[in-house]
Amino acid sequence: MTRxxxxxxxxxxxxxxxxxxxxxxxxxxxxxxGHSPATLALVxxxxxxxxxxxxxSNDLIDAGRDRAVGRTDKPLATGRVAARTVRVALVVxxxxxxxxxxxxxxxxxxxxxxxxxxxxxxxxxxxxxxxSWLPYALAFGLLPAVVSLALDxxxxxxAWMIAAGALLGVGAHLVNVLPDLDDDAATGVRGLPHxxxxxxxxxxxxxxxxxxxxxxxxxxxxxxxxxxxxxAVVGVLVVAxxxxxxxxxxxxxxxxxxxxxxxxxxxS
Numbered sequence: 001m002t003r004x005x006x007x008x009x010x011x012x013x014x015x016x017x018x019x020x021x022x023x024x025x026x027x028x029x030x031x032x033x034g035h036s037p038a039t040l041a042l043v044x045x046x047x048x049x050x051x052x053x054x055x056x057s058n059d060l061i062d063a064g065r066d067r068a069v070g071r072t073d074k075p076l077a078t079g080r081v082a083a084r085t086v087r088v089a090l091v092v093x094x095x096x097x098x099x100x101x102x103x104x105x106x107x108x109x110x111x112x113x114x115x116x117x118x119x120x121x122x123x124x125x126x127x128x129x130x131x132s133w134l135p136y137a138l139a140f141g142l143l144p145a146v147v148s149l150a151l152d153x154x155x156x157x158x159a160w161m162i163a164a165g166a167l168l169g170v171g172a173h174l175v176n177v178l179p180d181l182d183d184d185a186a187t188g189v190r191g192l193p194h195x196x197x198x199x200x201x202x203x204x205x206x207x208x209x210x211x212x213x214x215x216x217x218x219x220x221x222x223x224x225x226x227x228x229x230x231x232a233v234v235g236v237l238v239v240a241x242x243x244x245x246x247x248x249x250x251x252x253x254x255x256x257x258x259x260x261x262x263x264x265x266x267x268s
Contacts, residue, residue: 009081015055023048028265029147046100052093054119065187108149115142132191140169160219167212174205175253206241209256216263
């Protein structure tokens with residue numbers, strides 16, 4: 001195995017898309033809240049290290065399951081990267097996550113470590129239970145708190161922001177699991193989406209994300225025109241997600257989640 005191939009496998013094993021998305025969300029929230037460039041960079045680095053921790057631990061824990069169902073998109077399952085390499089990278093990520101988190105201050109650091117702990121708890125146990133939604137709700141709900149508690153002086157974000165983040169997390173969980181329901185069921189994973197079934201899980205995801213949209217638009221007070229426009233776009237996407245066929249509902253639900261993220265950042 002070449003170093004280049006191993007590096008590529010390591011990147012794939014960290015779940016690069018959600019890692020990049022959550023890291024970007026943390027950075028954008030920090031930018032909107034007026035953090036200095038140094039603190040903004042620290043927030044981004046801490047969130048990135050945390051997401052690497054969650055992603056690599058997920059693939060290490062699921063390697064046996066992924067091999068059993070023939071997941072060709074999982075580098076550990078295909079042998080594209082060695083388990084030892086991922087373990088070493090995981091240890092480095094954990095050490096960096098702890099150090100960078102605490103560098104944000106005690107309050108922000110401890111909340112961020114709790115957030116990362118939610119992700120690891122999901123990987124280890126909760127993804128197989130009816131509480132699979134809970135780590136996502138806590139983690140996404142706490143992310144704005146990490147950013148605001150890193151201010152000087154630290155402050156908690158408004159309740160609407162925490163609630164909207166939690167709803168966004170639950171919706172993201174439901175949407176993210178939909179393509180893997182069959183593979184998960186074959187290996188005994190029965191989280192909330194599996195118990196609901198594909199149709200009810202999709203409808204629940206759309207409803208939760210739509211409520212998050214309303215909360216983000218109305219929560220901070222008098223919405224500007226562009227917030228109403230964003231909510232109108234979400235309304236169109238909700239109809240597409242509930243009435244569309246084929247891949248349209250999944251794509252529409254993903255678009256609602258993206259719209260929620262944009263609105264959350266702009267209304268923060």
